[in-house]
Amino acid sequence: MKRLLASYGRDDEFRAIAEQIIVEEEKKNNKVLARTLRKSLENGSSSSWPRSMKSLAPLIPFPDAAKDFVERVEPTHTTKDVVLSASNTRVFISLLKEFRRTEDIQRKGLPVRSKLLFCGPPGCGKTISAEVFAAELGLPMFGVKLDQLISSYLGETASNLRKIFDFARKQPCVLFLDEFDALARSRDDSSEHNELRRVVNSLLLFIDRLRPQGFLIAATNLDHALDSAIWRRFDEVIWFDKPDEQLISRFLRMKFRNVATAFDVTTKADELVGFSYAEIERVCIQAIKSTVIEKRKDVRERDFNAAILDERRRKAGRSRLAAQS
Ligand SMILES: Nc1ncnc2c1ncn2[C@@H]1O[C@H](COP(=O)(O)OP(=O)(O)OP(=O)(O)O)[C@@H](O)[C@H]1O
Ligand SMILES: [Mg+2]
Structure with missing residues (x-):
């Protein structure tokens, strides 16, 4: 090893x-x-994604300046674990192909897309897709540690940001900026003080100047809060929405690919419309767990229905809280 x-x-x-x-x-x-x-x-020749890069990107020694603010994310999923809409699959495949022909494209004086913004509600695949995309590119993924990055000291957040962008300039990687809205909040928001305004200005500048050797991926589920100047800095905006019935069926088939069931799980897809993938996953896990607890060989429809009810109860509680606040 x-x-x-x-x-x-x-x-x-x-x-x-x-x-x-x-x-x-x-x-x-x-x-x-x-x-x-x-x-x-x-590496998954049966996958619908193009074959992975033959060579892996070299890893440069971790520069001291950025080490407090970025961490290596080890991929734990593959393309087989992700359900994507047809249009998102198309975008990812075209980005992969483009990346592999970077030199040819640049030789013709054309730009290569490398800055991506992922938007959409929680639990719909932004993080998992970034991870699988990095693995398919053969690039290491680094996540930005926002809590460390955002400093209470005046001016320090912007200088921390500079260190991260310097890192992304040198290290071929996927740099993943989660909860991007925490940095790129609208400068018009009157509740935001001057420091944040300065951070947004620096961020715009850094993104503009960055020519990453891999990809910068920013993710947010609060896209309405983003500063309007942010959008055009990204080469591609990818939306991760809640799945429709067809995508839910695919997801259920995937989750139950190694589990015996006494019913056709895909018949449950219509009842799960409005749920995120993460919520549906929780339903599946609960249903499978109850089979284990009761020492049964297969998952019954009754187990699945009970798990849906549980998830609905949990969701209802959350909406009540949101309405009160
Ligand atoms: N499109 C998907 N395909 C397969 N599994 C998914 C998908 N979306 C979400 N999941 C499951 O839900 C979990 C959470 O998803 P993920 O972390 O990608 O959500 P997210 O969009 O980044 O949410 P957040 O906005 O809260 O960060 C994943 O680990 C995975 O198990
Ligand atoms: Mg996420």
């Missing part, structure tokens, strides 16, 4: 060591693990 990590960025060496690990696992008779590892190495 040590040798594998040390070989990061040197593709041939990385492959050779990974192959060795797989062979060792095969010898130990860990067939399933060996098969899964090999599949990961071959």
Whole structure:
């Protein structure tokens, strides 16, 4: 494992060591693990996304200046775990293809899209898509630690931001700025003081100047709060909406791909319209858990209905709270 990590960025060496690990696992008779590892190495040729980059991006030593504000995000999902609308799939595939032809495109004097804004309600796939996109690009992903970045000291937030953008300029990566609205709040908002106004001005400037070696992805579920000048700084705005019935069916099939059921789960899709993916996922997990608790072999419709009811109750409580505030 040590040798594998040390070989990061040197593709041939990385492959050779990974192959060795797989062979060792095969010898130990860990067939399933060996098969899964090999599949990961071959990297999802059955996926609808284009094949991943052959070579991984080199990792530069972590610069001291940015280390307090960014952290490495290890991908834990693959394309098989994400449901995307047809239009978003199209956008991602075209961005992947464009990235792979960066040099050719730039040689013709054309710009390559590299700054993306992800908008949409919570739990609809902004973070998971950024993660899977980074993995498909073969780029490391770094998340910005907003709590560390936003300083109570006057002027410091902007200078912290500069360090992060310097980092993104040098390190080929996907730099993920979650809760972007916390930084890019409208300057017209009268409740915002001068410091925030200064931060937004710096942010606009930094985004403008940035020519990342990978991608800058900012995500927000409060798009209405964003400063109007922000939008045109991004090459692409991608919307992650709550799923419609068809997407819910796909999501349910995916969640139950390895679980026995006594009914067709997709017949439940219409009852889940209005839920986010994260909420539907919670329903699935609850339904599957009750089968485990009661030591049954398959999930019954009754378990699933109870889980939907639970989720509705939880949602209703939240809407009541929102109405009171
Ligand atoms: N499109 C999707 N496909 C598959 N799973 C999804 C999708 N969207 C959400 N999920 C599930 O819900 C979880 C939360 O999703 P995610 O973190 O991507 O939401 P988000 O849009 O970033 O929300 P927030 O605005 O709260 O940050 C994921 O870990 C995943 O399990
Ligand atoms: Mg998120």
